[in-house]
Amino acid sequence: MEYLNTIEPITMEQFLPMVIQFKMDGWRLVQICACRLPEQYELSYSFAKGFDMRTLRLTVGEDEPVSSITQVYPCAFIQENEVAELFGVKIESMENDYHHKLYRIARDTPFKEKG
Structure with missing residues (x-):
């Protein structure tokens, strides 16, 4: 049996509608990960349903x-606070x-500094 495991680059305009659709389709939030890039951030929001995983990648x-x-996934508050506090x-x-x-x-924001 093959399981889904994707990373899907998205735009800011697609972000909230896709998150809402994931919730409506029964996906659970697994993690939010931040990565520092020059002059920007890469945010990865991972969702799981059964053994399938989809990650939305927002730059x-x-x-x-x-x-x-x-407002969609109340459990996101810890990870959002972490991303804000550590990365800015x-x-x-x-x-x-x-x-x-x-x-x-x-x-403050120890991971905000440019590499």
Whole structure:
């Protein structure tokens, strides 16, 4: 038996509609991962259904806001807080925003720095 495992590059315009569709189709949020690129971020949102996995890959500018998905997937609040606090990604309308107090860290946004 073969299982689905995809990484799908998407645009900001596709992002929320696809997240909502995943929820309606019974996919569960598995993880949100951030990666620093020159002058931008790469955000990967992984969803699973059974043994299938689909990852939505969103590339955003340093100061480009990203809509929170906590209204669709309430469990995303921890991972969104982590992405905002450690990388400096601007997450908008986040429910349960910890305002950069999730971790006790020596400096703000330690992974924001360019490589």
